[in-house]
Amino acid sequence: xxxxxxxxxxxxxxxxxxxxxxxxxxxxxxxxxxxxxxxxxxxxxxxxxxxxxxxxxxxxxxxxxxxxxxxxxxxxxxxxxxxxxxxxxxxxxx
Numbered sequence: 251x252x253x254x255x256x257x258x259x260x261x262x263x264x265x266x267x268x269x270x271x272x273x274x275x276x277x278x279x280x281x282x283x284x285x286x287x288x289x290x291x292x293x294x295x296x297x298x299x300x301x302x303x304x305x306x307x308x309x310x311x312x313x314x315x316x317x318x319x320x321x322x323x324x325x326x327x328x329x330x331x332x333x334x335x336x337x338x339x340x341x342x343x344x
Contacts, residue, residue, distance in 0.1 A: 264303060
């Protein structure tokens, strides 16, 4: 049976809206990524003292490429098309 790739936490961000944008940018660059956060933050929209933080995970083999995408976004050099997909945060896996 094939094993799943080891995932690494790339970054933590406040709130699911921020996480969705990052996951979309990573997917748009061909990087598998997923968001994982506490259900409380998703339900109530809290971002207080760590509540509502969302972690972005990528396979270990994509970490450097993902960091490059994040850096491009911080510098305003990242463009997304209207067709870039966004994964929803699944509270069941929080």
